[in-house]
Amino acid sequence: MEKNASLMSFYYRHEFLIRRLHSLLGLIPIGAYMMVHLTTNASILAGSEIFQKNVDTIHSLGPALPLVEWAFIFTPILFHGIIGVLICFGGKSNLSSYHYVNNYRYTAQRVTGIIAFLFLFYHIMHQHHYGEWLGPYFGMFDPHHATSSVGESFAFWWVKVIYLIGITASIYHLANGIWTAGITWGLWVTPKAQQRADLICFGLGIIFLGIGLAAFYAASTVDIQQVRAEEDAGHDAEVLLKEGEDERLDPTEVPAEEDSSSAEAEEASTEEPTSEAS
Amino acid sequence: MSESTDQSNGKSPGSSQPKDTNKEGIPPKSPHGQGDHGDVSNKVKEKPKSLYIRILRQDSPEDASYWERHTITYEPELNMTTVLQRVAAQAKTADGKDVTPVAYDVNCLEEICGSCTMLINGRVRQACSTLVDNLLQENAEEIVLEPMSKFPVIRDLFVDRSRMFHALKKIQGWINVDGYWDAGEGPKQSPAEQQDRYPLSQCMTCGCCLEACPQYTKIEVERGEGESDEAYEDRCREAYSKGFLGAAAISQVVLFNLHPTGKMRAGERLDALSSEGGLQVCGNAQNCVSVCPKSIPLTTSIGRAGRATTVHAIKRFFGF
Numbered sequence: 001m002e003k004n005a006s007l008m009s010f011y012y013r014h015e016f017l018i019r020r021l022h023s024l025l026g027l028i029p030i031g032a033y034m035m036v037h038l039t040t041n042a043s044i045l046a047g048s049e050i051f052q053k054n055v056d057t058i059h060s061l062g063p064a065l066p067l068v069e070w071a072f073i074f075t076p077i078l079f080h081g082i083i084g085v086l087i088c089f090g091g092k093s094n095l096s097s098y099h100y101v102n103n104y105r106y107t108a109q110r111v112t113g114i115i116a117f118l119f120l121f122y123h124i125m126h127q128h129h130y131g132e133w134l135g136p137y138f139g140m141f142d143p144h145h146a147t148s149s150v151g152e153s154f155a156f157w158w159v160k161v162i163y164l165i166g167i168t169a170s171i172y173h174l175a176n177g178i179w180t181a182g183i184t185w186g187l188w189v190t191p192k193a194q195q196r197a198d199l200i201c202f203g204l205g206i207i208f209l210g211i212g213l214a215a216f217y218a219a220s221t222v223d224i225q226q227v228r229a230e231e232d233a234g235h236d237a238e239v240l241l242k243e244g245e246d247e248r249l250d251p252t253e254v255p256a257e258e259d260s261s262s263a264e265a266e267e268a269s270t271e272e273p274t275s276e277a278s
Numbered sequence: 279m280s281e282s283t284d285q286s287n288g289k290s291p292g293s294s295q296p297k298d299t300n301k302e303g304i305p306p307k308s309p310h311g312q313g314d315h316g317d318v319s320n321k322v323k324e325k326p327k328s329l330y331i332r333i334l335r336q337d338s339p340e341d342a343s344y345w346e347r348h349t350i351t352y353e354p355e356l357n358m359t360t361v362l363q364r365v366a367a368q369a370k371t372a373d374g375k376d377v378t379p380v381a382y383d384v385n386c387l388e389e390i391c392g393s394c395t396m397l398i399n400g401r402v403r404q405a406c407s408t409l410v411d412n413l414l415q416e417n418a419e420e421i422v423l424e425p426m427s428k429f430p431v432i433r434d435l436f437v438d439r440s441r442m443f444h445a446l447k448k449i450q451g452w453i454n455v456d457g458y459w460d461a462g463e464g465p466k467q468s469p470a471e472q473q474d475r476y477p478l479s480q481c482m483t484c485g486c487c488l489e490a491c492p493q494y495t496k497i498e499v500e501r502g503e504g505e506s507d508e509a510y511e512d513r514c515r516e517a518y519s520k521g522f523l524g525a526a527a528i529s530q531v532v533l534f535n536l537h538p539t540g541k542m543r544a545g546e547r548l549d550a551l552s553s554e555g556g557l558q559v560c561g562n563a564q565n566c567v568s569v570c571p572k573s574i575p576l577t578t579s580i581g582r583a584g585r586a587t588t589v590h591a592i593k594r595f596f597g598f
Contacts, residue, residue, distance in 0.1 A: 012520065015559070016552035020588065091493045091561050097400045098490050098565050106492060106563030180562040183577065186585020190578050191567075 011086065022083045023181045025076040031174045033073055038167075038211045041150075044218035048147035048227045049234070055146040074124075081117040088114065109176050112169040119166030126153060145231045151222025160220055167212040175205030326352050329410065330372065330420035331365060333380055336431045339438075339501070343431070347372040347420075348380075358405035358413075359384055359394060361421070362435075382435040389571060392484025396435050397424040402489040402569055426489045430498040441497060442483050444518040445527035449550045453540045465538035478533035478579065480572040487525040487566035487576055493559050497521045522559040523551070525566035529579035535586070548583075548590040557583050 011018065040058075044051045061068060093107045125131030125138050127150075132139030140153035154160060179201040182188045188197040329352050336343040349372040350364045366379040385391040387406045394405040399413060399422050413421050429437040446452075455461075467475075488494040499514045531547045534540035551557045557580060566576045 012554045015554065016556055016587070016591065019558040020591075087561070090495075090559065092495060094490070094492050094565070098568070100563075100565055100568045102562070102564035102568075103492070106561055109561075183562050183581045184560075184584050185588060186581045186583075189581035189585070191575065194577070194581075 018083060019087075020184075022080055022087075023184050025080050026174075026177050027181055029072045030076050030080055031177070034170060034174060035208060035211065038208075038215045041215035042211055042218055044147055044150065044222065045214060048222070048230060052146045052231065052234070055143050059143045077117075077120060081113075081120075084110075084113045084117065105176055109173060109180065112173040112176075115165065115169035116173050119162065119169065122162060123166060126159070144235065145228060147222055148224050148228040148231055150219050151224040151227060154219045154222070155224070160216075163216055163219075167216055168209065171205060171208045171212050175201050175208060178204065325354065326414070326418065328352055329356075329361065331361060332420050332422045333365070333434070334422075334424040335380065335434045336425070337378075337433065339430055339432060339498075346377065346380075352410075354411065356410040358398060358408040358410065358421075358423075359387055361410060362394075362405055362423075380435065381433040383437070390482055392482035395484040395486060395489070396426060397489070398422070400424075402426060402486045404484065404571055407571065426485060428489050428491075428494055428496045429485065430496070439483070439485050440514070441518045441521065442485055442488070442524070442526060444515055445523045446483070446530060448519060448553075449523065449527050449531050449534075449547050450543055451527065451530040451534060453534065453537055454543060467538060471536060475533055475536050477572075477574055478529050478536075481526055481529060481533075481574055482572065483526060484571065485526070486569045486571055490565035490569040491522075491524060492563050492565070493561045494522050494524050520554050522555050523557065525560075525570075525576040525580060528557050528560075528583050529574060529576050532579040532582050532586075544586075545590060545594075548587045551583055551587045552591055557587060560584075 040051070040054050043054055059065060088110045091106075091110070093110070095103060095107055125134055127139070127141035129139045129141075137153075137156075140149055142149035154163070179194075179197055182197050182201075183194065188194045328349050331348045331350070333346050333348060334343050335346050348365045348368070348370070350361065350368065362380065362382050362384070366382070369377055369379045371377055382396070382405070383393040384405070385393040387394075389404050389407040392404065395402060396405060398405065398408050399416050410421070423435060425431045425435045425437050426439075429439050429441065432438050497517050499510070499517050501510050528551065531551055535544040535547055560580055562577075562580075564577050567574075570576055
């Protein structure tokens with residue numbers, strides 16, 4: 001209890017710095033990452049091979065991947081989320097007395113923030129291998145079967161409902177957050193400037209929502225069995241190709257060579273399924 | 279503050295108002311300058327014979343609050359201060375029960391002092407500039423009066439807003455003079471600067487912006503038994519210094535930091551803004567600017583102060 005009190009006292013004494021950091025992290029890296037993430041996921045629409053290629057690029061970081069995840073994704077989200085919860089407790093919504101649009105937005109920003117925080121926890125446990133211990137419906141993303149594993153993870157109606165709510169809430173939170181951050185940092189100051197910024201943020205929000213819904217649609221409409229077959233075929237081709245390469249190459253060669261070989265393998269994998277399908 | 283208590287208690291029931299509250303007791307309507315108000319009253323289709331006023335009362339800071347219903351005869355073009363005068367003078371509930379006069383804070387009667395600020399039909403505003411005919415369009419049944427919810431109640435509708443003055447002290451809401459001799463003319467101000475500052479100077483510290491702010495929460499320090507005034511005030515000051523300053527004080531920082539002489543203390547004011555309870559607590563609900571009776575561009579001030587405080591903090595951190 002005493003420790004809590006001193007922790008809260010630390011928070012209040014340094015609230016200015018913490019709140020500025022909270023605002024900044026919401027935009028970079030969290031907001032920026034979220035849009036890159038949704039765009040990558042929407043690339044399923046361009047074909048499972050392209051999505052698989054994008055996933056492979058990310059996973060080519062290898063052992064550095066967890067480091068990047070923790071430094072640029074998990075830690076900022078935890079900080080932004082925990083401080084966000086504290087912020088929610090610091091205020092008291094008064095919508096029943098003051099029906100101004102911005103007052104609704106104030107409350108919505110807090111509600112969507114909490115939804116987004118809970119959703120992200122579910123989402124990470126649902127897809128990331130960190131969630132595997134929770135059971136069969138968690139930790140479902142398999143980087144080697146990127147598209148089909150996403151499709152499998154979306155096979156239940158309630159998962160779709162959770163994602164639809166989570167994505168929409170996160171995007172509202174980001175678009176409205178850009179607007180409030182602009183006031184916090186003094187980028188748009190006069191009511192007219194704030195109105196113009198509001199239009200821009202609204203437009204951004206619509207674009208973000210388009211990308212988000214595209215990603216959602218892509219994930220919910222995967223033909224799991226066919227994609228799985230394609231992926232396995234591609235995978236086999238990759239293995240075959242690798243074996244071929246191994247024979248030709250000196251095994252002590254630098255890993256850079258290996259990278260180029262796997263890229264070739266991907267090219268092969270993009271061709272393979274089409275020929276098989278036809 | 280105690281002066282105001284005496285004023286509201288002394289003024290309302292006895293001296294200024296005669297015992298009878300019938301139409302004869304009312305001063306004749308002034309024939310001029312009533313155009314706007316006349317229009318408003320014409321909009322009310324059916325004028326009621328009497329007004330019902332529900333008031334949230336509280337006998338002392340320690341006591342629990344309770345509702346009481348009063349009724350007075352309707353007249354056209356009443357403002358809420360007049361209604362309160364009638365209610366206090368009559369000191370009788372709608373059921374005919376004799377009660378103590380309702381206490382309220384009042385001073386200028388023309389919306390420049392801010393002291394009669396209260397919740398009227400759930401919305402914060404000044405009693406003096408709130409017209410009954412407008413209220414009847416909101417709710418024809420009754421008028422609901424409550425004390426401001428963000429400040430400690432002293433009695434009935436009269437609250438202790440000293441936290442606002444603590445905030446002004448914290449941000450040094452003044453221009454320093456360095457002596458009592460004539461220092462000659464001050465630096466010149468451009469008309470543009472003047473235009474910039476004038477709206478901000480209209481703040482009357484009424485507290486509407488704070489009442490409507492979801493981030494501004496009530497701080498009430500309970501008085502200990504046998505605690506001296508000084509000890510109690512010290513505790514209040516300490517509690518207030520940790521609470522949110524609110525839009526009014528933030529805007530005053532902008533006002534005084536724009537002043538050619540006030541600028542000399544700009545850094546100290548910005549330090550106060552980034553300290554505990556400073557402008558970072560703002561949640562951008564922007565209710566402040568919507569309810570401000572003086573239409574002060576409070577959110578513009580918040581944005582400007584936000585930028586200035588950040589720049590100041592960075593400069594201070596890197597020592598330039």
